[in-house]
Amino acid sequence: MAKITYIEHDGTKHEVDVANGLTVMEGARDNDIPGIEADCGGACACSTCHVYVAEEWVGKLPAKEAMEEDMLDFAFEPDPNRSRLTCQLQVTDALDGLVVQMPEKQI
Template sequence: MPKIVYKTHEGKVYEVDVPSGRSVMLGATSQGVPGIDADCGGTLSCATCHVYVAQEWAEKLPPVEEMEDELLENTACERKSNSRLSCQIDVTDELDGLVVEIPERQF
């Protein structure tokens, strides 16, 4: 089972086994990782699951699609070039070890 590494803005690290096919967001919320609010439950209608993907992983992910890009642009706090909505990142075996950082605050 792939392991996803979640880092909080305070520096706490959570290593979570997430089944392939689930989203990075669901991996966090199901294991009580703080900071990923997921207010919309992963329906791509908010940006409260915003994360920063570690640079070495950013190009291994599918590109940001239009709706995700709009939400990041219009509602995410402190968007960066490596910002993603964790509900839009499906875990695969190839993402074993993926590192994401949780922003200090969500929208």
């Protein structure tokens, strides 16, 4: 289980426990966190679960695979270092304390 903080674009924070084995996207969906639409349901076929990872977490996450990189090209204002698709981040104990911020909108 990991405690993950989701920050809406307006600064509203949601700190929730997410079970290991789920994705960060599923944690948002299951806890009704606004700002992550997840239109493709986690298939890495859109960019509607795009977030900006807190700077201190960038180097702690697994590297982006090619498909995620491709989908981030369609995201709203992607950041080359901090942007991630939450459907590609599987929750483990190592993600305890992760902080992600939603963009102004999802495309």
